[in-house]
Amino acid sequence: MDPSDLMFTLYPYAKSLHIMAVLSWMAGLFYLPRLFVYHVEQAEKVQDTVPIFLQMEDKLLRVIMRPAMYVSWAAGIFIVLTPGVVDWSSVWPWTKGVSVIAMTWFHHWLVFRFRDFSTGGNKLSGRQFRLMNEVPTVLMVVIVVSVIFKF
Numbered sequence: 229m230d231p232s233d234l235m236f237t238l239y240p241y242a243k244s245l246h247i248m249a250v251l252s253w254m255a256g257l258f259y260l261p262r263l264f265v266y267h268v269e270q271a272e273k274v275q276d277t278v279p280i281f282l283q284m285e286d287k288l289l290r291v292i293m294r295p296a297m298y299v300s301w302a303a304g305i306f307i308v309l310t311p312g313v314v315d316w317s318s319v320w321p322w323t324k325g326v327s328v329i330a331m332t333w334f335h336h337w338l339v340f341r342f343r344d345f346s347t348g349g350n351k352l353s354g355r356q357f358r359l360m361n362e363v364p365t366v367l368m369v370v371i372v373v374s375v376i377f378k379f
């Protein structure tokens with residue numbers, strides 16, 4: 229079988245996997261900044277909550293978000309390489325590309341903020357984490373409009 233025929237056959241499987249992975253990744257990207265808000269605000273009021281927050285954040289990052297990000301990228305790149313799927317003269321692959329790179333940056337930004345929390349060095353307020361929570365929302369809108377309208 230020709231490699232491009234094989235990719236066509238696998239395309240619906242890759243796309244299904246891609247959507248499942250991005251759903252899981254996005255769940256974490258939306259929830260982790262929320263957890264950081266509670267972490268900052270509750271830790272000041274309720275004693276002994278810090279180790280529980282750290283454990284929840286660590287598990288979310290390592291067990292859900294990181295594997296989901298890898299699978300999203302792997303399946304997404306497979307789809308990009310499938311002949312005829314991406315027309316590089318359109319605008320949408322570029323808006324989508326820039327947004328997924330920004331989403332990956334945001335993921336790493338959260339990893340660094342988690343490291344700050346685990347060493348007791350967090351300097352951000354609940355309000356600042358609430359504001360950063362809007363970043364994945366805006367990027368998601370650009371990504372979904374890009375892949376659906378394909379302008």
Ligand code: HEM
Nearest residue numbers: 247250254300301304305307308313328331368371375376
């Ligand atoms: C991580 C890097 C990513 C890459 C390389 C990538 C690449 C792609 C490509 C090439 C397609 C195929 C479009 C088509 O079949 O015509 C696609 C589909 C899709 N992507 Fe991504 N993507 C990535 C991340 C994301 C993220 C973060 C989201 C969600 C916020 C997302 C949501 C979707 C959706 C919903 C579709 C299906 C659209 C359709 O019905 O064709 N992707 N992706």
